[in-house]
Amino acid sequence: MTTQDIALYYDELHLWTEKDNSFRVFSGFENDTIHHFLVDTGTGNFSPDTIYKFIGPHIPPHGLSRGLDAGCGYGGTCFHCLGAYGGHWTGITISQEQWTYANGIAKARGLEGKIDFHLMSYDDALPGRYNAMVAIESLIHSTDPQRTLNNLASSLDAGGRLIIVDDMPVDHVTEADADILADFKRAWRCPLALSATAWTDLARSCGLRLVEERDLSPLLKPRQENDLDAAFDDLSSRRAEKARQGFARLSDAEIGGLHLERLLGRGTIRYIMLVFEK
Numbered sequence: 001m002t003t004q005d006i007a008l009y010y011d012e013l014h015l016w017t018e019k020d021n022s023f024r025v026f027s028g029f030e031n032d033t034i035h036h037f038l039v040d041t042g043t044g045n046f047s048p049d050t051i052y053k054f055i056g057p058h059i060p061p062h063g064l065s066r067g068l069d070a071g072c073g074y075g076g077t078c079f080h081c082l083g084a085y086g087g088h089w090t091g092i093t094i095s096q097e098q099w100t101y102a103n104g105i106a107k108a109r110g111l112e113g114k115i116d117f118h119l120m121s122y123d124d125a126l127p128g129r130y131n132a133m134v135a136i137e138s139l140i141h142s143t144d145p146q147r148t149l150n151n152l153a154s155s156l157d158a159g160g161r162l163i164i165v166d167d168m169p170v171d172h173v174t175e176a177d178a179d180i181l182a183d184f185k186r187a188w189r190c191p192l193a194l195s196a197t198a199w200t201d202l203a204r205s206c207g208l209r210l211v212e213e214r215d216l217s218p219l220l221k222p223r224q225e226n227d228l229d230a231a232f233d234d235l236s237s238r239r240a241e242k243a244r245q246g247f248a249r250l251s252d253a254e255i256g257g258l259h260l261e262r263l264l265g266r267g268t269i270r271y272i273m274l275v276f277e278k
Contacts (some may be wrong), residue, residue, distance in 0.1 A: 071138020
């Protein structure tokens with residue numbers, strides 16, 4: 001599993017999104033985001049914006065933010081944080097399609113000079129220094145989490161915060177779920193998929209201190225297992241045809257998404273926010 005394969009995986013998802021309008025909700029295309037919808041317990045809304053209620057308290061306000069979104073997708077978090085907190089925001093992605101799209105949005109909204117996007121990995125030398133870093137459902141793809149965290153920490157100001165939100169397996173996975181977890185990791189290009197404990201231990205070794213850990217899993221809405229079984233049978237029946245059309249990675253994403261939903265429903269994977277301070 002290589003960075004190039006992960007980049008092509010996201011490029012392929014984008015191309016299918018343009019081809020199939022019904023896929024847009026799954027992909028997050030219409031919200032400029034590619035992360036979980038969560039229930040807002042205050043309003044009842046089920047939205048990708050709910051996550052910002054939890055991230056917000058850790059972002060410098062009043063135009064003081066120098067923020068980085070490590071794995072920015074279509075730029076939704078950068079756009080939201082720029083509007084909510086001001087400052088300057090930078091997004092990085094390894095997907096050519098996402099990078100092109102995010103730059104197009106920034107230009108259309110007249111945000112040049114306030115926001116910038118770079119086609120690069122979060123393991124590459126970063127383009128600046130930051131007092132806030134956000135990584136939503138992106139570091140799970142890291143092939144070397146120690147290297148990734150060291151690289152991010154090296155560009156984080158003293159007192160700055162790194163906010164990781166991701167799908168994290170529990171420390172001890174049952175034998176019954178181990179095969180499903182392994183297939184999820186393969187399908188979603190997640191070579192390691194660390195637990196919250198493992199991320200915290202690695203962060204500590206990089207000079208980062210845990211200031212908040214929050215389990216957001218109760219705010220998800222995974223489907224019942226019988227519904228997932230039916231969806232799995234349907235998608236599996238169409239897998240060969242999609243591969244013939246050049247969308248084998250898309251089929252992996254769909255099947256992997258069902259595995260993830262099943263494991264979230266069982267509690268084998270938790271949706272966790274970890275906030276670290278340098």
